[in-house]
Amino acid sequence: MILLHGKDLNHMRTSIRGRDELTVRVQTALCLATKKEAEHIVNAVIQCLETTLLNNLGTDGFTLKLNGLGKFSVRHKPGILRKIGFTGETIQTKTLRKIRFLSLGVLRQRERVD
Numbered sequence: 001m002i003l004l005h006g007k008d009l010n011h012m013r014t015s016i017r018g019r020d021e022l023t024v025r026v027q028t029a030l031c032l033a034t035k036k037e038a039e040h041i042v043n044a045v046i047q048c049l050e051t052t053l054l055n056n057l058g059t060d061g062f063t064l065k066l067n068g069l070g071k072f073s074v075r076h077k078p079g080i081l082r083k084i085g086f087t088g089e090t091i092q093t094k095t096l097r098k099i100r101f102l103s104l105g106v107l108r109q110r111e112r113v114d
Contacts, residue, residue, distance in 0.1 A: 057097055068105040075100065 019042070027038035049064070053072060056062040060076040079093040103111060 053099055057099075065104075069107060070101055070103040070105075073100050073102065074098070 023035055023038045023042050026032070026042055027035055030038070030041070032038050032041075049072075052064060053074070056064075057074055059074060062074040064072040066072075075098050077096040077098060079095050081090050082093055083090050102108075
């Protein structure tokens with residue numbers, strides 16, 4: 001049986017509150033009648049972003065730039081040789097495909113704490 005700590009639940013609640021705030025902002029910005037309509041738009045945008053990234057996961061160096069928000073980039077990391085401490089055996093690790101997000105614009109400026 002897996003037990004969730006209170007800290008993990010608070011993190012999940014914060015994530016849900018953030019998504020709710022985004023939905024309300026979309027509803028206000030697009031003058032939509034219901035929150036459900038805004039939720040469908042947010043879900044469609046997220047699904048399209050995910051699909052675009054998955055379709056280009058095999059392309060090393062692919063970037064998806066969202067002006068003012070940030071940039072998603074796909075990079076391939078080759079496997080490396082690792083030594084297993086207990087047996088002394090050397091193995092080759094698997095090649096990885098990583099998706100990285102780099103914030104841009106105002107978001108990037110606000111990240112810095114002076």
